[in-house]
Amino acid sequence: MNKYIVPVAAHALFITFALTVLFFGFWECPFLKLTGLPCPTCGVLRALKSLLIGDIYGYFEYNFFAIPLVFTFLAAVHYGKFRKKKILRLLIVLTATANFVFYSTRIFVAFDIW
Numbered sequence: 001m002n003k004y005i006v007p008v009a010a011h012a013l014f015i016t017f018a019l020t021v022l023f024f025g026f027w028e029c030p031f032l033k034l035t036g037l038p039c040p041t042c043g044v045l046r047a048l049k050s051l052l053i054g055d056i057y058g059y060f061e062y063n064f065f066a067i068p069l070v071f072t073f074l075a076a077v078h079y080g081k082f083r084k085k086k087i088l089r090l091l092i093v094l095t096a097t098a099n100f101v102f103y104s105t106r107i108f109v110a111f112d113i114w
């Protein structure tokens with residue numbers, strides 16, 4: 001199998017999905033539909049859209065982990081090309097942990113669970 005198929009397909013899927021949501025805005029989160037709670041990456045596309053139009057406040061309002069999550073996703077897609085895989089794994093774990101802490105805090109505050 002060609003080694004470029006998976007990264008190219010992942011990029012194409014991500015770009016198609018992002019453009020569909022950003023410009024047409026008709027997609028609804030299945031996690032939100034099923035649980036009534038926002039998903040851990042909720043607001044990433046809206047944050048990126050805000051950043052693209054220059055709304056820095058909107059970026060931080062929606063999800064300020066958007067850029068680290070996107071870069072970590074792209075790095076994970078290209079996992080095989082990295083020489084220092086331990087550093088990449090550490091980056092993935094740190095980003096996922098930080099996003100989980102942010103998500104948990106946001107859920108506790110939004111739903112007044114304290």
